[in-house]
Amino acid sequence: MSAWNAAWRERALPELAAREWDLIVIGGGISGAGILREAARRGWKCLLLEQRDFAWGTSSRSSKMVHGGLRYIAKGQFGLTRDSVRERQRLLAEAPGLVDPLSFIMAHYRGAFPGPKVFGGVLALYDALAGKRNHLFHSLQQLRYLAPGLKEDGLLGGTRFFDAVTDDARLVMRVLGEARGEGGEALNGIEVVELLREEGRVVGLLGEDRESGQRLRFRARAVAQATGAWAGRFRQDDDVRIRPLRGSHLLLPAWRLPVAHAFSFLHDQDRRPVFVFPWEGATVVGTTDLDHAESLDREARISADEADYLLAACAQQFPGARIAAADVLSTWAGVRPVVCAAGSTLKPSDEKREHLLWVEPGCVTLAGGKLTTFRLLALEVLRACAGFVGRELDDRGAAVFRPQPAQPMPALSPAQQRRLAG
Ligand SMILES: Cc1cc2nc3c(=O)[nH]c(=O)nc-3n(C[C@H](O)[C@H](O)[C@H](O)COP(=O)(O)OP(=O)(O)OC[C@H]3O[C@@H](n4cnc5c(N)ncnc54)[C@H](O)[C@@H]3O)c2cc1C
Numbered sequence: 001m002s003a004w005n006a007a008w009r010e011r012a013l014p015e016l017a018a019r020e021w022d023l024i025v026i027g028g029g030i031s032g033a034g035i036l037r038e039a040a041r042r043g044w045k046c047l048l049l050e051q052r053d054f055a056w057g058t059s060s061r062s063s064k065m066v067h068g069g070l071r072y073i074a075k076g077q078f079g080l081t082r083d084s085v086r087e088r089q090r091l092l093a094e095a096p097g098l099v100d101p102l103s104f105i106m107a108h109y110r111g112a113f114p115g116p117k118v119f120g121g122v123l124a125l126y127d128a129l130a131g132k133r134n135h136l137f138h139s140l141q142q143l144r145y146l147a148p149g150l151k152e153d154g155l156l157g158g159t160r161f162f163d164a165v166t167d168d169a170r171l172v173m174r175v176l177g178e179a180r181g182e183g184g185e186a187l188n189g190i191e192v193v194e195l196l197r198e199e200g201r202v203v204g205l206l207g208e209d210r211e212s213g214q215r216l217r218f219r220a221r222a223v224a225q226a227t228g229a230w231a232g233r234f235r236q237d238d239d240v241r242i243r244p245l246r247g248s249h250l251l252l253p254a255w256r257l258p259v260a261h262a263f264s265f266l267h268d269q270d271r272r273p274v275f276v277f278p279w280e281g282a283t284v285v286g287t288t289d290l291d292h293a294e295s296l297d298r299e300a301r302i303s304a305d306e307a308d309y310l311l312a313a314c315a316q317q318f319p320g321a322r323i324a325a326a327d328v329l330s331t332w333a334g335v336r337p338v339v340c341a342a343g344s345t346l347k348p349s350d351e352k353r354e355h356l357l358w359v360e361p362g363c364v365t366l367a368g369g370k371l372t373t374f375r376l377l378a379l380e381v382l383r384a385c386a387g388f389v390g391r392e393l394d395d396r397g398a399a400v401f402r403p404q405p406a407q408p409m410p411a412l413s414p415a416q417q418r419r420l421a422g
Contacts, residue, residue, distance in 0.1 A: 001180055004180065009189070012187075013187065013216070016047060016218075017207075017216040017217065017218055019047075020045075020220075020221075021045050021046060021047050021218065021221070022039070022044040022045045023039050023044050023220055023222045023223070023382075024048075024220040024223050025047070025049070025224045026192045026226065026227055027226035028048055028050025028188060029054075029056075029057045029058060029228055030168065030175065030374045031059075031374055031381075032048050032050070032226035033059075033172045034377065034400075035378040035382065036186060037378065037400060038379060039184065039382055040184030041398060042391070042394075043183070046179075048184065048185070049190040050187070050190065051189070051191035051192070051210065052210075054169075054172055054186070055169040057228045057230075057334075057335075058228050058337075059168050059169065059171075059172050060172070060332075061168075063247070063275060063286050064279060064284075064371075066088045066165065066166050066372045067164065067372060068084040068130065069081055072084075073122055073125060078129070081126065083376055085126065085130035086129075087372050087376060088163065091400075094399050094400060095401050095422060097421045097422020098167070099165075099166045099171070100164060100166070101162050102164055102262050102277065103260075104160065104163055104264055105138075105143070105146065105158045105261045106158060107147070107150050107151075107157075108156045108158060109153070109155055110156055111154070115156075116137055120135070120159060123135040123159065126161070134161055136161075138158050142157070146260070146261065147261060147263070149320055149321060150318065151317055151319055167280065168371055174422075175374070175400060178400060189210045190207040190208070190216075191208045191210055192205045192206070194234075197362075201362040202361065203219060204217060204223070205217075205220075206218075221362070221388050221390070222389050224382075225364070226381070228335075228337045228367075229242060229292075229336070229337040230296055231365055231366070234365075235365060240342060241339075241342050244291070244335045245292060245335065246300050246334070246336075247288055247289055247336060248303075248306045248307075248331060249285060249287055249302075249333070250286070250302075250310045251282050251330045251331065251332070252282060252323060252327055253329055256283070256327045257283045257314065257321050257323055257327075258283070259277065260278065261278075262277030263277070263317060265313075268312075274286070274317075275287070286310065288306040289336075290306070300333040300335050301331070302333050306333075307331070311324065311325065339356040339367050339368045355368030356368055357380060357384055364385050375400055379395055
């Protein structure tokens with residue numbers, strides 16, 4: 001594999017623009033990286049173009065969970081939950097140190113939803129979909145030991161279950177690395193400004209190098225748009241629209257709110273689920289869910305109201321910690337490309353998180369989806385592109401991540417070695 005740096009980029013750019021590609025992927029988030037990876041494994045000549053830096057979009061601003069999404073069960077989206085928990089199990093097995101188990105606790109309070117029985121029932125279904133029993137009820141005494149600092153008033157006990165957590169930006173970089181290892185190419189700093197059409201078919205695109213301002217034409221048999229919240233940019237559909245919804249997070253120093261587990265609870269203000277979880281040596285509180293009206297070309301950021309909402313969540317669940325705005329180390333906000341019917345009047349949290357593909361001759365556009373299910377989405381996109389490329393698409397369920405050669409590093413602790421391998 002050649003070096004992948006600025007010098008390589010400058011040298012390779014004209015040559016890459018001159019090639020005839022089977023597939024060009026627009027967007028260097030997890031969806032684009034997954035599509036490139038699955039195409040490269042099949043020997044497709046494929047190139048990915050990202051306007052900013054890889055994972056610049058939502059794929060570095062998510063809640064970092066690799067999960068089935070318990071709330072999808074509540075909405076009756078069993079297929080989405082089943083696919084997600086199976087992908088979670090696959091990623092845990094393939095990428096230890098990058099995708100790791102995370103213990104969750106749902107505390108139960110007298111007279112409050114969800115009670116232990118209802119929640120245990122939902123988790124039994126969740127576990128059945130994953131094919132693995134993964135939850136346990138803890139008495140009040142055990143819970144106080146596991147989770148000191150929880151609101152005590154009416155506390156009955158808690159249910160512990162497992163999902164998984166990752167670093168979303170690192171996940172994107174590893175998937176891109178795997179794609180490059182099998183012949184895929186990826187360039188950042190190239191903004192696609194136009195799709196090129198001939199006789200009603202997309203045959204390539206016009207890209208602008210954000211470093212030099214130079215415009216380059218790229219030709220491909222198929223173009224896959226994996227541009228997340230930007231999916232509507234090159235096409236308009238009368239029946240559906242992309243509803244950009246923003247979710248924001250607070251990052252707190254771990255010593256101010258030390259948690260050994262992720263806590264999931266319903267916010268008193270609107271009964272939306274909120275998480276408090278340990279991540280990279282700090283504590284994360286998230287998320288909000290509201291319409292994002294600002295330009296997508298500016299980095300999304302938390303509003304003062306959202307920060308207050310998340311601080312209120314801390315006060316609700318961990319009153320003794322007295323977390324205040326001055327404790328916040330940093331924040332991040334991501335924009336979810338939620339697909340909805342034109343003119344939808346649903347509350348943001350009630351929109352279904354399904355994804356959608358638009359297919360036109362020579363071009364497939366993906367909108368929506370999840371970090372967790374990137375492999376399945378990639379296969380769906382490639383299936384839709386295969387006819388344009390003149391290929392068949394088989395899926396033998398091959399691993400996304402090739403096994404790493406074992407490199408004993410005795411100077412590092414087992415935890416450091418695991419992380420490095422990840
Ligand atoms: C707040 C929040 C929390 C979330 N938490 C989770 C979670 O815990 N677990 C989970 O599984 N999922 C989660 N999700 C969903 C998940 O993060 C997204 O579905 C996923 O990251 C979307 O990836 P993507 O590659 O489709 O889009 P993005 O990551 O946004 O990537 C699209 C890329 O396209 C590029 N692009 C756009 N236009 C152009 C152009 N013209 N030319 C070149 N490049 C272009 C952008 O710069 C961007 O990098 C969350 C989402 C949000 C908003």
